[in-house]
Amino acid sequence: MKHFLAEDSGSIREKVIILDFGGQYSMLIARRIREAGVYCELLPYNTSWMQIEKSKPAGIILSGSPASVNQEHAPSCDPAIFKGGIPILGICYGMQLLAKEMGGEVERGIRSEFGRTSFAIVEAEPFFKDDFFQEESACCCWMSHQDEVIKSPPGFNVLARTENNTIAAIGDHQKKIYGLQFHPEVFHTPGGRYILKNFLFDVCGCNRTWTPQSFVEDAVEKITEIIGEDQKVVCALSGGVDSSVVAFLLDRAVGERAVFIFVDHGLLRLEEAKQVVELYNERLKGQFIHVNAKERFLSSLAGVTDPEEKRRIIGAEFINVFKDKALSMGDITYLAQGTIYPDVIESGSVYGAAVIKTHHNVGGLPEELGFKLIEPLRELFKDEVRLVGAELGLPGSVLKRQPFPGPGLAVRIIGEVTDEKLSLLQQADAIFREEVLQAGLSEELWQYFAVLTDVQVVGVKGDDRHYGPVIALRAVVSEDAMTADWARLPHDLLEKASMRITGEISKVARVVYDITSKPPGTIEWE
Ligand code: XMP
Numbered sequence: 348m349k350h351f352l353a354e355d356s357g358s359i360r361e362k363v364i365i366l367d368f369g370g371q372y373s374m375l376i377a378r379r380i381r382e383a384g385v386y387c388e389l390l391p392y393n394t395s396w397m398q399i400e401k402s403k404p405a406g407i408i409l410s411g412s413p414a415s416v417n418q419e420h421a422p423s424c425d426p427a428i429f430k431g432g433i434p435i436l437g438i439c440y441g442m443q444l445l446a447k448e449m450g451g452e453v454e455r456g457i458r459s460e461f462g463r464t465s466f467a468i469v470e471a472e473p474f475f476k477d478d479f480f481q482e483e484s485a486c487c488c489w490m491s492h493q494d495e496v497i498k499s500p501p502g503f504n505v506l507a508r509t510e511n512n513t514i515a516a517i518g519d520h521q522k523k524i525y526g527l528q529f530h531p532e533v534f535h536t537p538g539g540r541y542i543l544k545n546f547l548f549d550v551c552g553c554n555r556t557w558t559p560q561s562f563v564e565d566a567v568e569k570i571t572e573i574i575g576e577d578q579k580v581v582c583a584l585s586g587g588v589d590s591s592v593v594a595f596l597l598d599r600a601v602g603e604r605a606v607f608i609f610v611d612h613g614l615l616r617l618e619e620a621k622q623v624v625e626l627y628n629e630r631l632k633g634q635f636i637h638v639n640a641k642e643r644f645l646s647s648l649a650g651v652t653d654p655e656e657k658r659r660i661i662g663a664e665f666i667n668v669f670k671d672k673a674l675s676m677g678d679i680t681y682l683a684q685g686t687i688y689p690d691v692i693e694s695g696s697v698y699g700a701a702v703i704k705t706h707h708n709v710g711g712l713p714e715e716l717g718f719k720l721i722e723p724l725r726e727l728f729k730d731e732v733r734l735v736g737a738e739l740g741l742p743g744s745v746l747k748r749q750p751f752p753g754p755g756l757a758v759r760i761i762g763e764v765t766d767e768k769l770s771l772l773q774q775a776d777a778i779f780r781e782e783v784l785q786a787g788l789s790e791e792l793w794q795y796f797a798v799l800t801d802v803q804v805v806g807v808k809g810d811d812r813h814y815g816p817v818i819a820l821r822a823v824v825s826e827d828a829m830t831a832d833w834a835r836l837p838h839d840l841l842e843k844a845s846m847r848i849t850g851e852i853s854k855v856a857r858v859v860y861d862i863t864s865k866p867p868g869t870i871e872w873e
Pocket residue numbers: 658703704705706707708750751752753754794828865868869870871872873
């Protein structure tokens with residue numbers, strides 16, 4: 348049995364639902380709405396009206412889609428949505444769909460509109476009434492469509508037109524159903540946040556209830572209610588932001604009835620395990636258990652080179668170590684996990700998604716262990732987890748910690764993992780991180796780390812021929828790890844890191860910098 352699932356979000360005070368038709372910006376719409384202080388959820392486009400109605404949303408957003416509403420088997424939503432009396436905003440495909448469903452006409456445009464366009468306001472209500480739209484540059488927007496609404500449905504007014512005279516926004520004020528041909532959620536639509544704000548607060552009547560403080564209050568109340576007066580909960584603590592936030596929430600909710608297990612697989616960065624132990628021994632006194640399992644993990648990994656096999660072994664070993672410890676403690680009913688919203692989506696629990704890598708912290712653990720599962724962060728994006736962490740008083744060292752893969756440095760050592768390679772990579776990684784910090788760039792980067800490749804090359808050290816491994820440096824900028832761009836690090840920084848790594852680690856023969864974005868690369872090498 349799982350708690351804190353989407354359909355179980357009783358703790359959420361108000362919400363907006365985004366029906367996802369597979370548009371490239373659906374996740375971004377969700378982020379923008381949350382940033383505006385309103386909780387929202389992405390649901391598959393074909394979610395039934397009955398299910399939607401049950402969760403009493405304040406508004407519904409229909410996302411974009413690569414499809415065309417006129418194609419055969421075009422994705423469509425439950426038509427009852429348009430009669431349900433809940434405010435609706437259709438964006439791009441969403442607008443075309445609602446226009447077609449409600450009696451308007453949609454056709455393939457003479458020319459497609461992609462990229463930046465400007466629009467002229469025909470009616471200021473409800474989207475364009477802010478002073479901001481007095482400026483000409485405010486009426487810029489980002490288009491990405493081929494189809495267009497050529498006739499709005501009965502009862503709808505045209506609210507804006509593009510410079511090509513295409514209908515850019517429509518609305519039925521009475522029914523509170525609106526459509527935008529352009530994307531208000533992207534950076535290139537400067538007035539977008541006003542448009543979304545006006546939809547959320549004026550049209551839907553939302554109240555900005557989604558704040559870190561309200562989340563903490565609601566989550567603590569919910570955890571207390573679920574765990575009850577005398578039950579116990581266990582939580583796997585990695586030292587990362589997500590599990591730390593879960594730990595602090597549990598601690599606040601049930602105090603000593605929460606137990607935290609740190610499975611130290613020995614695959615962390617230099618000194619990291621020590622820091623985790625020091626911090627949590629102090630902050631979660633008596634409730635924190637450190638299990639040093641490095642040897643057990645390394646012996647299971649001996650001789651294994653396949654990346655997925657390494658992940659599988661680490662995942663399985665993690666469960667075993669955790670299980671041994673947790674079950675030895677007796678009467679524990681609940682297991683709390685730090686699963687966050689992108690994990691829920693990326694693992695395909697929300698709608699079909701290809702599995703690129705097995706992220707072992709999603710799924711797996713609970714059923715086998717026989718605990719009831721609590722996932723208090725299931726609804727949060729990563730940046731929201733950090734805000735909640737700050738609200739809970741987590742130290743900066745944890746809040747600013749880079750995302751780190753569950754299987755640790757094992758997926759940054761190409762080929763077999765050995766103790767010797769681990770220590771070499773830890774040193775190279777520590778040097779690179781130190782240099783990035785010194786250059787003051789750590790907060791601009793999503794992740795930055797070193798990888799130990801399995802390539803051996805020739806070099807010259809002193810006056811001698813040297814034959815040794817290549818270290819690759821990787822630094823990326825990203826919003827949410829779904830996509831990432833390689834970071835344009837200053838050459839001086841790269842030079843210093845390279846000099847230090849080849850100079851201070853005698854074995855390393857060469858340092859290279861990874862200039863692959865995601866896609867087509869992934870952030871990690873394995
Ligand atoms: P990729 O390499 O898929 O990584 O682009 C995306 C983000 O996920 C992290 N990552 C993992 N996190 N368990 C985790 O908890 C894993 O097995 C795992 N693999 C990758 C990666 O560091 C990046 O932030």
